[in-house]
Amino acid sequence: MVNYIWVGMMVIGFIVAGINGTMDKVNEAIFTSAKEAVTLSFGMISILVFWLGIMKIAEKGGLLEVLAILFRPIVKRLFPDIPKDHPAQGYILSNMAANLLGLGNAATPMGIKAMEQLKILNGGKNEASRSMITLLAINTSSITLIPTTIIAIRMSYNSASPTDIVAPTLIATAISTVGAILIDRYYYYRSLPKGGK
Amino acid sequence: MSIVQSFSIWFIPFLIGFILLYGTYKKVPTYETFVEGGKEGFSIAINIIPFLVGMLVAISVFRASGALDYVMMAMRPLFSLFHIPAEVVPLGLMRTISGTGALGMTSDLIATHGPDSFIGRLASTIQGSTDTTFYVLTVYFGAVGIKKMKYALKVGLLADLIGFLASIAVISLLFYS
Numbered sequence: 503m504v505n506y507i508w509v510g511m512m513v514i515g516f517i518v519a520g521i522n523g524t525m526d527k528v529n530e531a532i533f534t535s536a537k538e539a540v541t542l543s544f545g546m547i548s549i550l551v552f553w554l555g556i557m558k559i560a561e562k563g564g565l566l567e568v569l570a571i572l573f574r575p576i577v578k579r580l581f582p583d584i585p586k587d588h589p590a591q592g593y594i595l596s597n598m599a600a601n602l603l604g605l606g607n608a609a610t611p612m613g614i615k616a617m618e619q620l621k622i623l624n625g626g627k628n629e630a631s632r633s634m635i636t637l638l639a640i641n642t643s644s645i646t647l648i649p650t651t652i653i654a655i656r657m658s659y660n661s662a663s664p665t666d667i668v669a670p671t672l673i674a675t676a677i678s679t680v681g682a683i684l685i686d687r688y689y690y691y692r693s694l695p696k697g698g699k
Numbered sequence: 700m701s702i703v704q705s706f707s708i709w710f711i712p713f714l715i716g717f718i719l720l721y722g723t724y725k726k727v728p729t730y731e732t733f734v735e736g737g738k739e740g741f742s743i744a745i746n747i748i749p750f751l752v753g754m755l756v757a758i759s760v761f762r763a764s765g766a767l768d769y770v771m772m773a774m775r776p777l778f779s780l781f782h783i784p785a786e787v788v789p790l791g792l793m794r795t796i797s798g799t800g801a802l803g804m805t806s807d808l809i810a811t812h813g814p815d816s817f818i819g820r821l822a823s824t825i826q827g828s829t830d831t832t833f834y835v836l837t838v839y840f841g842a843v844g845i846k847k848m849k850y851a852l853k854v855g856l857l858a859d860l861i862g863f864l865a866s867i868a869v870i871s872l873l874f875y876s
Contacts, residue, residue: 504796504797504800507793507796507797507800508753508754508757508800511757511758511760511761511766512756512757512760512761514761514764514766515757515760515761515762515763515764515766516760516764517764518764518765518766518769519760519763519764519765519766522764522765524763524764524765527763527764528760528763528764530763531756531759531760531762531763532756532759532760534759535755535756535758535759535760536752536755536756538755538810539748539751539752539754539755539756539803540748540751540752542751542755542806543744543745543747543748543751544744546744546747547740547741547744547745550740550741550743550744551737551738551740551741551744552737552740553740554736554737554739554740554743555732555733555734555735555736555737555740556715556718556719556733556736557718557736558732558733558735558736558737558739559718559719559722559727559729559732559733559736560718560721560722561736562722562725562727562732563718563721563722563724563725563727564725565718565721607739610838613839614838614839614842614843617839617840617842617843617845618842618843621843621844621845628844628845628846628847629845629846629847629849630840630845630847630848630849630851634839634840634845634851635848635849635850635851635854637839638835638836638839638840638851638854638855639851639854639855639858641830641835641839642829642830642831642832642835642836642854642855642858642859643828643829643830643858643859643861643862644830646827647710647714648710648711648714649823649826649827651802651826652805652823652826652827655802655805655806655809655814655823656809656814656819656823658806659806659809659810659813659814659819660814661814661815661819662814662815663704663707663708663815664814665707665708665710665711666704666707666708666820667707667820667823667824667827668706668707668710668711669704669706669707669710669873670820670824670866670869670870670873670874671823671824671827671828671866673865673869674824674825674827674828674862674865674866674869675827675828675829675862677861677862677865677869678828678829678858678859678861678862678865679858681857681858681861681862681865682854682855682857682858682861685853685854685857685858685861686854689850689853689854690850693849693850
């Protein structure tokens with residue numbers, strides 16, 4: 503899908519430029535934007551190095567485990583299908599904690615481990631179970647405490663206050679997560695056969 | 700509004716301070732660990748270069764040719780009915796498909812409109828508040844061989860829509876009311 507969109511944007515751009523007579527601007531845009539992308543990435547080095555350094559301390563200190571304990575009651579309610587003390591629960595907790603701290607690289611393997619366990623719980627079928635979809639819903643609307651990359655981009659473009667979007671982002675992401683869970687519940691109950699449990 | 704802004708300003712130093720003290724309490728070699736993690740940050744920033752170059756070039760070709768203006772012109776009447784700024788609609792769509800694609804669009808919007816403008820703040824919030832549904836779906840279900848995904852895609856996309864609309868509402872209310 504991304505491949506088509508990417509090629510589409512460029513090819514349509516070239517055609518429209520031919521019709522509009524803006525080919526000179528397109529030529530200029532190719533080279534300035536390529537340069538801008540590299541400048542932007544270099545500008546992001548500073549904050550990414552700093553933030554991932556700090557997060558490594560959190561990870562080594564076992565903050566993920568502490569967060570996991572705090573989340574346990576919530577996870578029990580969100581995933582009523584998972585038996586008590588099943589390994590899936592632990593992986594889901596680590597996945598949520600890593601997402602919260604913005605550790606995408608740590609969150610994904612934990613999420614996949616959780617999915618493996620959920621598949622076993624579901625009898626190894628190639629069909630998505632209720633808990634799998636809930637886990638997915640939480641991950642697609644993931645709550646992150648500090649949107650590091652965005653702050654870095656805002657800094658690169660000389661924002662007067664690069665971090666002032668932290669609170670709005672937290673509120674918006676909280677709304678989307680709650681929304682995701684409610685929608686997930688709605689579709690789950692709708693998918694149940696009528697009359698039966 | 701001042702409460703929100705001071706929360707945003709206090710939150711990061713507070714979190715960093717907490718992590719540093721917590722690490723010290725847990726006897727983590729803080730400085731060495733920091734350096735070790737920092738190296739990962741460096742490689743992330745370098746690895747992202749080809750993605751950003753590819754996306755930013757495509758987006759700016761599309762914009763410089765005038766094609767984006769036509770798309771905006773076509774969409775504006777429809778979206779202004781719902782008070783949705785047409786400028787961020789392409790970002791909202793891209794956000795569900797490609798994380799780096801959306802990142803390219805966000806930085807393009809911030810560069811064009813300014814980071815502290817309405818569109819700049821809105822793009823920042825949209826980028827931060829949802830994750831790439833198609834990517835998460837492909838990776839998580841693909842890794843364990845789930846073929847029938849049932850209502851998973853609907854849930855993911857509706858959650859993205861909620862995040863998108865919530866971003867518009869939150870930014871409008873907090874900064875511009």
